[in-house]
Amino acid sequence: MRRLAAVxxxxxxxxxxxxxxxxxxxxxxxxxxxxxxxxNLDRKDIGCVYVGSQSExxxxxxxxxxxxxxxxxxxxKGSMRVEGCAAAGALAFRLxxxxxxSGLHEIVLACGVEKMSLRTxxxxxxxxxxxxxxxxxxxxxxxxxxxxxxxxxxxxAKYGSTEEDLAAVAVKxxxxxxxxxxxHIQKQITKEDVLSSKVVAWPLKxxxxxxxxxxxxxxxxxxxxxxxxxTDTPTYVVGMGHKSDTLGLYAxxxxxxxxxxxxxxxxxxxxxGIGADDVSLAEVHDCFTINEILAYEAAGFAHxxxxxxxxxxxxxxxxxxxxxxxxxxxxxxxxxxxxxGLCQIYEIHTQLTCRAGKRQVPSPKLGLAINEGGxxxxxxxxIIST
Amino acid sequence: MRRLAAVxxxxxxxxxxxxxxxxxxxxxxxxxxxxxxxxNLDRKDIGCVYVGSQSExxxxxxxxxxxxxxxxxxxxKGSMRVEGCAAAGALAFRLxxxxxxSGLHEIVLACGVEKMSLRTxxxxxxxxxxxxxxxxxxxxxxxxxxxxxxxxxxxxAKYGSTEEDLAAVAVKxxxxxxxxxxxHIQKQITKEDVLSSKVVAWPLKxxxxxxxxxxxxxxxxxxxxxxxxxTDTPTYVVGMGHKSDTLGLYAxxxxxxxxxxxxxxxxxxxxxGIGADDVSLAEVHDCFTINEILAYEAAGFAHxxxxxxxxxxxxxxxxxxxxxxxxxxxxxxxxxxxxxGLCQIYEIHTQLTCRAGKRQVPSPKLGLAINEGGxxxxxxxxIIST
Numbered sequence: 186m187r188r189l190a191a192v193x194x195x196x197x198x199x200x201x202x203x204x205x206x207x208x209x210x211x212x213x214x215x216x217x218x219x220x221x222x223x224x225n226l227d228r229k230d231i232g233c234v235y236v237g238s239q240s241e242x243x244x245x246x247x248x249x250x251x252x253x254x255x256x257x258x259x260x261x262k263g264s265m266r267v268e269g270c271a272a273a274g275a276l277a278f279r280l281x282x283x284x285x286x287s288g289l290h291e292i293v294l295a296c297g298v299e300k301m302s303l304r305t306x307x308x309x310x311x312x313x314x315x316x317x318x319x320x321x322x323x324x325x326x327x328x329x330x331x332x333x334x335x336x337x338x339x340x341x342a343k344y345g346s347t348e349e350d351l352a353a354v355a356v357k358x359x360x361x362x363x364x365x366x367x368x369h370i371q372k373q374i375t376k377e378d379v380l381s382s383k384v385v386a387w388p389l390k391x392x393x394x395x396x397x398x399x400x401x402x403x404x405x406x407x408x409x410x411x412x413x414x415x416t417d418t419p420t421y422v423v424g425m426g427h428k429s430d431t432l433g434l435y436a437x438x439x440x441x442x443x444x445x446x447x448x449x450x451x452x453x454x455x456x457x458g459i460g461a462d463d464v465s466l467a468e469v470h471d472c473f474t475i476n477e478i479l480a481y482e483a484a485g486f487a488h489x490x491x492x493x494x495x496x497x498x499x500x501x502x503x504x505x506x507x508x509x510x511x512x513x514x515x516x517x518x519x520x521x522x523x524x525x526g527l528c529q530i531y532e533i534h535t536q537l538t539c540r541a542g543k544r545q546v547p548s549p550k551l552g553l554a555i556n557e558g559g560x561x562x563x564x565x566x567x568i569i570s571t
Numbered sequence: 572m573r574r575l576a577a578v579x580x581x582x583x584x585x586x587x588x589x590x591x592x593x594x595x596x597x598x599x600x601x602x603x604x605x606x607x608x609x610x611n612l613d614r615k616d617i618g619c620v621y622v623g624s625q626s627e628x629x630x631x632x633x634x635x636x637x638x639x640x641x642x643x644x645x646x647x648k649g650s651m652r653v654e655g656c657a658a659a660g661a662l663a664f665r666l667x668x669x670x671x672x673s674g675l676h677e678i679v680l681a682c683g684v685e686k687m688s689l690r691t692x693x694x695x696x697x698x699x700x701x702x703x704x705x706x707x708x709x710x711x712x713x714x715x716x717x718x719x720x721x722x723x724x725x726x727x728a729k730y731g732s733t734e735e736d737l738a739a740v741a742v743k744x745x746x747x748x749x750x751x752x753x754x755h756i757q758k759q760i761t762k763e764d765v766l767s768s769k770v771v772a773w774p775l776k777x778x779x780x781x782x783x784x785x786x787x788x789x790x791x792x793x794x795x796x797x798x799x800x801x802t803d804t805p806t807y808v809v810g811m812g813h814k815s816d817t818l819g820l821y822a823x824x825x826x827x828x829x830x831x832x833x834x835x836x837x838x839x840x841x842x843x844g845i846g847a848d849d850v851s852l853a854e855v856h857d858c859f860t861i862n863e864i865l866a867y868e869a870a871g872f873a874h875x876x877x878x879x880x881x882x883x884x885x886x887x888x889x890x891x892x893x894x895x896x897x898x899x900x901x902x903x904x905x906x907x908x909x910x911x912g913l914c915q916i917y918e919i920h921t922q923l924t925c926r927a928g929k930r931q932v933p934s935p936k937l938g939l940a941i942n943e944g945g946x947x948x949x950x951x952x953x954i955i956s957t
Binding site: 209213233239240241242244245246247248249250251252253254258259261262263264265266267268269270272276283284286287288289312314315316318319320323335427428429430431432436444445448558559562563565 | 572595610618625626627628630631632633634635636637638640641645646647648649650651652653654655656658662666669670672673674675698700701705706813814815816817818822830831834841904944947948949951
């Protein structure tokens with residue numbers, strides 16, 4: 186198993202509605218969280234910063250790369266922002282790994298941030314819709330809840346998944362988040378709470394939907410050979426996948442199957458030389474509950490068309506066969522869009538180094554992160570090992 | 572001189588107001604321009620696509636990476652958008668080079684695109700201002716013309732540059748663009764035209780300002796060792812620089828000196844093992860005429876404070892000592908913001924392969940591209956050799 190790069194430290198802000206902080210301050214909070222865990226490292230050693238962020242709309246700000254380099258005292262080092270809607274965080278992480286692999290720099294920073302709570306829900310829905318096809322989807326009045334609702338009804342009709350199955354995902358993820366002090370929501374919910382919550386786009390309800398959150402996460406990446414200079418407990422990137430699907434849902438053969446997710450998982454497994462059975466835990470992209478069920482199938486935790494059986498059997502619970510979203514996921518840990526992919530890496534690093542407290546997965550060895558943007562239109566996956 | 576990567580082919584759309592095409596169609600036009608010059612290459616061989624684009628505002632579209640992968644028939648390959656305002660194009664190119672260097676892929680595509688003409692000038696000004704500091708500059712009513720005007724008056728006061736010097740840059744770049752069939756404007760202008768044009772933010776006038784353009788450019792990048800499979804005339808990336816400055820102008824010691832530009836040039840020269848005297852031609856970021864004069868100094872074509880002397884002496888003309896912006900530059904070739912950095916690489920590849928027609932620089936060996944975003948807040952430089 187080839188180590189592509191090492192994670193020296195990961196940090197995350199408290200996720201939630203953070204009216205007291207703007208995006209640059211959220212980044213500082215996340216950075217300090219990571220920084221206090223490293224040694225023998227000066228900020229001058231950081232060669233470049235890659236920042237994932239979704240929208241210029243929320244704060245009328247682009248150039249997040251430069252903003253982060255400036256506010257973290259990393260000038261004059263290079264910086265850039267990367268965007269793939271909700272996959273921006275994992276794409277920033279991918280670039281950090283690629284930079285180290287290329288030999289351009291020894292130590293780089295990946296960062297993700299979003300400040301969403303300044304805007305109303307309808308403004309956020311509009312900003313997110315920019316990730317759908319402007320010419321052919323937005324024009325016809327689609328929103329992401331309605332896009333994911335179509336995927337859901339297709340899966341239900343074809344495979345017999347139910348509203349109760351979706352609800353079970355939400356219940357699990359809220360339970361996990363109740364054990365995560367940095368999660369947006371710590372409130373446990375029942376299946377009945379989900380099923381009786383307001384319908385957004387049938388069969389998806391409020392409690393099937395992820396949160397509108399403020400938050401930031403950062404990961405310090407270096408060459409595997411030098412990682413132990415900076416920490417006793419590095420983790421290692423051993424597999425990566427990166428795939429795209431059509432921008433618009435209308436162009437796909439089977440909307441009950443997230444083909445780019447499956448392909449990005451296969452690519453990462455193949456690079457790491459492992460299979461789905463080797464994974465100890467996964468953080469997956471549950472922007473809506475259906476998408477966690479689709480991820481079970483795409484990641485190979487369940488056969489195609491049988492993802493809902495996995496949750497019925499309780500297998501994705503923290504103490505069960507394949508813990509999925511121990512952090513609480515986008516559903517309850519929260520979904521600061523451009524940061525989400527790095528919140529996933531933060532969780533996996535935290536779990537693999539056994540610092541996850543009450544939500545700790547027992548002795549994990551390999552973690553899989555699946556981060557997706559648009560209608561699962563761009564996907565970046567990472568496999569991280571102890 | 573180490574070859575980091577090879578440019579196999581470069582393509583560019585006609586730049587200008589293109590009401591008949593949306594961004595995805597501009598990309599197709601640029602791609603076909605590049606594609607017809609290569610051999611032994613199937614689209615399936617392209618491993619990843621990096622797309623530079625500035626704003627989601629112009630077409631209410633993000634996920635340009637996926638859009639381009641989809642519309643060019645590159646699915647399911649990975650894709651992402653990179654943003655650094657007007658530096659997005661060069662950052663996409665940098666990532667393409669880094670990808671090849673890392674060994675992840677053998678052949679990748681860098682693409683830049685912007686579709687600006689759907690919006691009014693004030694809407695474009697507003698979208699661009701998102702690249703300034705939202706909290707501390709936009710709030711106080713700054714615009715980019717006023718930011719660059721402050722740099723200009725600082726340079727004038729300190730070094731004695733004049734409005735005539737600025738005008739001379741515009742006259743040269745319009746003359747060059749008149750020889751470039753793909754330029755936004757082919758019209759030659761006189762010094763008097765510039766000096767009598769409407770003041771935007773004194774001393775900058777309409778003719779000191781770059782254009783609001785639609786356009787796209789693509790570059791196909793591969794490993795140097797295999798480049799000649801695909802073309803007889805590859806060019807090679809031999810140096811790269813990438814630096815940041817403060818997001819806000821207010822935080823700088825000397826606003827008459829673009830320090831990140833100078834540092835990014837030094838980094839690229841050092842990587843290539845060359846000096847300014849070795850450069851055969853340069854494409855620089857003349858978003859306003861002052862910025863070309865600052866680039867002369869930062870690139871070492873002139874001493875600090877003496878950039879305006881270079882244009883007085885006619886040295887940046889196509890047939891003179893150091894041809895700068897033979898394409899016509901942002902000023903007259905046009906400035907489709909996210910594409911501009913790749914339009915520069917297109918021009919240098921075209922010049923180095925002696926296909927530049929009436930604007931051909933005599934026997935060039937080494938080209939320098941300087942692409943900048945914000946208030947010269949992020950800078951990516953590239954040195955390309957025959």
